[in-house]
Amino acid sequence: MSVIDDDELATYLPLPDAVAPAGPYLLTDVDTGSEFCGVPPEQALVTVRRRGRVPLTIAEGLALVALRPDMLRPNRCFSLLGSRARNQRVPAVWISARAPKLGWCWDRNPHTWLGAASAGARVPAG
Secondary structure (H helix, E strand, O other): OEOOOHHHHOOOEEOHHHOOOOOOEEEEOOEOOHHHOOOOHHHHHHHHHHOOOEEOOHHHHHHHHHHOHHHOEOOEEEEOOOEEOOOOEEEEEEEEOOEEEEEEEEOOOOOOOEEEOEEOEEEEOO
């Protein structure tokens, strides 16, 4: 389920440093960023980049939840900092009514239950 309507969802694009390789690829060292709970997403993104990590996009976050549902836990959900529209909304995945939900939060609002997902690298497969 998504609280982002289809028209708005189409406006979320990968940040320049979060563009996926052409063709299949793997994410290495995926972390849902629980350490960033309580940190505004725009500040978390600075730290993620400074560490040389890549922020996950909406597509990557949804794939992660589909492949590894255990990584999305109540009160330990995550932002998808690698996708942005031309506004201050940051997409995020959380649990509502015992089901995953795609939504957004403001980039300057900290949430005690919302981390910032990232990966060590995007590695082309093959």
